[in-house]
Amino acid sequence: MFILRFLARRLFQGAIIVFLVSALIFTLLRVVPGDPVRLMAGGMAPEALIEQIATDMGLRDPIWQQFGRYMGGVMQGDLGQSFVRPANGAAVGGASFDDTTRSERAEVLTLIAETAPMTLQLALLAMVFALIIAVPIGVWGGLRPGGWPDRMALYLSSLFVSLPNFWLGIVLALILSVKLQLMPAIGYQGFAYTILPALVLAIEIAPFVIRTLTVSVAGVMRQNFIDIAGVRGLTRNQIVFRHALKNSSVPLLNLLGVQFSMLLGGVLVIEFIFDYPGLGLLTINAVMQRDFPLIQGIAIVTAAAFVLINIAVDLIATAIDPRLEY
C-alpha cells in the first residue's frame, strides 16, 4: 500500500528528528552554566546537601548515562517530573530545602497536557483571524498582478511583518482594552480573553498568508483552464472561488507546515505579555526557573507536533491535489 509505506517512512524519519532534538536540548542544558539544584533547594541550603540531592537525582552522572535513562523513560511515555513545580498547583520557585512536599512534584506530561489546549484555542482563533485579514488582501492582489491591489498587498505585508508582537500587544491592549474598554487583555477568565492575543498573533501570521496567496492566485489565473472556465459561462466570482482559491489551498497548507515553529515562537511571547496560561507561558517560566525536565519535555512534544503536522499537511495536500507525490 502506497499510503502505509509513506506513513511508515515519514514516521521513521520523524522519530529520528525527535531523537536528535532531544539529544540537542539535553546536551545544551547540561553544558551551559547554572545549577538547577541550587534553585530548587533555595539559596540557603548547605553545599553538602545540594551535592547529595544532585547525586540522588543522578545529575552528577555522565551526560550520556543521564540521556540514556531519560530516553528510556520517554519511550514509555514518561517525560519525568518538574524540578520546581509541585503537583498540587500554582506555587512555584525555590522552595526551602527542608520542604517535605518536594517529593510530590508535577509530572511534565500533565503540565503540558493541561496547557496545550489553551494554546491550541489561541492558535486556531488566530488562524481564523489571519485568514479573515489576509484572504481579501491576498486574493485581490493576486488578481491584479502589478496593479495597485498588488502593491497594497506588498505594503501591508511589509508593514505587518515589521510590527514586533510584544509592542503590538502593548499598543492594542492600551487602545482596545484600556482606552476603549472593548475586551479584556490580561490573564484568562473566559473565552473573551483569547481574542486580543489571537488578534496580535493573527497580524504576525497574516503577511505570510498574503504573500502565498498573491503568488499562487496570480499563478493560477494565468492557466488555460481559467480562460476556458470563462468560455464555459462561469462568472468571475465562480472562477475565483472555485478554481483560484482551491488551487491556492495547497501552498497555504504547506505554509502551515513550514511556519509552524514561527507560530510557536509568536505564541510564546504573546502568552507572556498577556499572561495567557498556555504552553508558551509554561515554556518561558520553565526557562526562567531552569526547570530542565520541563524544557526538555516541551521541546520533545513540540518537535513531535512539528513532525506530525508536516505529515498531515502532506497527506491533506495529496487528497486535495492527487497529482502530488511524496
Place this chain on the structure above:
Amino acid sequence: MSSMDITSAPPEIARERKVSTRIWQQAFASVEFRIGLIVLTLLIAAALLYPQLSGIDPTKMNIKAKLTPPVFMGEGWTWAHPLGTDQLGRDMLVRALVGLRYSLLIGVSTTVLMLLVGALIGLFAGYFGGRIDTVLMRLTDAQLSIPMIILAITILGVSRPTIPSIILVLGLAGWPVYARVMRSTVMAERKKEYVRGAMVLGATDWRIMFTLLLPLVLPPMAFVAVLDIARMMIFESVLGFLGLGVQPPTPTFGNIISDGRKYLMNAWWIATMPGVFLVLVLTSINLMGASLERARNAIYGGA
C-alpha cells in the same frame, strides 16, 4: 596551467555578475525601495549623529524631569525632550536612537553569520552528497523543528547574555534555511558542464567549491537575507523584552519597552514611542528586501 583556464572558463560567472547588477537596478527603480532607502538612511544618520551632537547621555537620570510627555502630548512637555522622558528622567529620543544602534549592529552581524554558516553547510552537503549530506540535512531538519526562539531563550536564559553571545546564539539558530537553499542550488549546479569540465581538468574539490560555486550561488541568497536583518532585529528586541538581551543600563528597544510596560497607565509613551522607531526602521528594511526579492524572482523567473 590548466587551473588558469578554469577560472576564466565559465561564462556563467560573467553573466551572474550582471544579474546581480540587474537585480539592484530593477529594485532601485521601484518606489518602495526608494522610500525605504530614504527613511532608513535618515534614521541611521540620526542614530549615529544625534546622541553625540545633542550631548545627552542615554543613561543620565534627572529625577526632576521624570515622566515628561512627548511634545504636544500632554502637560509639561518641552522641546528639550522631544519624545519625553522615562521614570528616571532619561531622554527617550536618545535612548531610542542608541537602542537602534545596538539593534542594527546585532541584526546585521547575526544575518551575516547565519548566511555564512548556512552557506558553508549547504555547500558541503550539496557538493559531496551521500552520507555527509544525509547527516547534515537531518541535523537541519531537527533544528528547524525546534522553534528558534525556544532555543535562543534556553541558551541565553541559563547563561549570561552579552552582545557576542546574542549574535552567536541567533546566528546559530537561524542557519538551517540557508543551508537548505544552498544545498539544492549546489546540487543543481554541480551537474552542469562547467563544473564537470573543471573536474576533468583536475581542479580540487576545494577549488571548485570556493572559487566556482560559492561566488556564483551566494549573491542571490544575500538578496533574500536583507529580509532576515529585519527578522533578526525583531528577535533581538524580543530577547531584550524578555530580559535576555543586552543588559541595562544599555538601552535597547526590548528593555526600554519592557520597562515602560510597568508605567503604561500614567506614562504610555515609554513603552510605545521607541516601538514606533523600531517599526519605521523595520518597515523600510522590509520594503527594500521585498522589492529586491521581487526583482530577483522576476529575473530568475519565479521560485
